[in-house]
Amino acid sequence: MKGAASLFSRFDIASDSGFRYSVFSMDLVQVYIARDSMEAHFLRGVLAEEGIAATVMGENLATARGRLPMTPDTLPSVWVAHDEAPRASQIVEGFVATSRDADAGNAPAASKAKWTCPTCGELVEPQFTDCWNCQTPRPE
């Protein structure tokens, strides 16, 4: 397995842990590098809600190996099984977009939520700015 071999070399820094050996024996794919453990675990929860089992790795490297700098190799990262990677990537993209909106001070929850047409009562998908049923503009 080519992918597993590359993972192994990437993370052989943690290979004194038998657990990490067993994790790396699976064909996992990194889908996200988090800013911190909290973000990594939050994303893992998001993926779990979609039925994707994700693993957070590297969150203990910085504390266990204090001499390591905080680089993408030592930041917590989120990994999923190879088969789930395409679907997970889409979820991560949405997650990242939402985070960026939040960072920019926008209101992602409001802009991404379905809305109810005040005229006909239809539940309208967030990407529509007008009601698909009666063309009433989305209320502010």
Ligand SMILES: [Zn+2]
């Ligand atoms: Zn309507």
